[in-house]
Amino acid sequence: MSAANPDPTLFDVIEAVVQGMLARMQTSLPGQIREFDTATHTATVQIAIDFEYVDDAGERQSYRPEPIANVPVAFPGGGEYGTTHPIEQGQTCLLVFASRSIDEWYRSGGVGNLPASKRRFDPTDAICLPLSPRPKSATDLPTYEASAMVVSMPAGGSLKLGQGATSFVALADKLATQFGILKAAYDIHVHPIGTPNVGVPTVLAPTITSNDVAADKVKAE
Numbered sequence: 241m242s243a244a245n246p247d248p249t250l251f252d253v254i255e256a257v258v259q260g261m262l263a264r265m266q267t268s269l270p271g272q273i274r275e276f277d278t279a280t281h282t283a284t285v286q287i288a289i290d291f292e293y294v295d296d297a298g299e300r301q302s303y304r305p306e307p308i309a310n311v312p313v314a315f316p317g318g319g320e321y322g323t324t325h326p327i328e329q330g331q332t333c334l335l336v337f338a339s340r341s342i343d344e345w346y347r348s349g350g351v352g353n354l355p356a357s358k359r360r361f362d363p364t365d366a367i368c369l370p371l372s373p374r375p376k377s378a379t380d381l382p383t384y385e386a387s388a389m390v391v392s393m394p395a396g397g398s399l400k401l402g403q404g405a406t407s408f409v410a411l412a413d414k415l416a417t418q419f420g421i422l423k424a425a426y427d428i429h430v431h432p433i434g435t436p437n438v439g440v441p442t443v444l445a446p447t448i449t450s451n452d453v454a455a456d457k458v459k460a461e
């Protein structure tokens with residue numbers, strides 16, 4: 241008991257025990273990704289909120305929990321379908337702490353896993369959801385649209401449909417523009433008769449490259 245209460249009742253004792261248990265029981269907390277292993281999709285994550293305890297003098301003391309290593313990072317998807325996105329160092333995430341040890345399940349998958357450890361709601365059993373529950377700033381939130389799913393990305397970022405996608409998809413408006421240029425050249429061209437350019441149109445159709453019709457960010461295969 242704290243020094244502030246030298247004569248605790250039974251209720252005080254029970255409450256202190258329960259508070260002590262709750263203090264060690266983690267359910268979900270925001271975190272910050274420190275390192276990300278691209279091969280295993282695991283991360284080292286710093287819990288973003290400091291822990292507290294009451295010292296012998298009854299004073300609240302805080303401390304920063306150790307970063308958690310080898311935290312599985314859960315991207316959306318299942319089976320052979322899934323999405324990934326770049327993980328930036330320092331990115332905010334949401335940590336979910338399993339109520340039992342997930343070690344055996346993580347190694348074997350499936351069902352029927354019996355944990356060797358008896359730990360419950362432990363930081364060691366965190367799963368990292370690389371979500372952004374909090375924007376970096378008020379202007380950092382992508383603009384919400386009521387009738388469209390929007391995939392936002394920074395300048396230089398790209399969206400790939402298929403892991404091996406290397407070609408940028410064509411955009412309808414760019415295609416229409418280039419077809420318009422082709423049509424204009426076709427409509428005005430004539431074929432002069434006589435030397436030296438017998439039969440060659442007076443206006444040649446333009447050369448169109450993939451850059452003329454491609455999207456800047458979206459690749460597909």
Ligand SMILES: [Fe+2]
Pocket residue numbers: 429431441
């Ligand atoms: Fe012609």
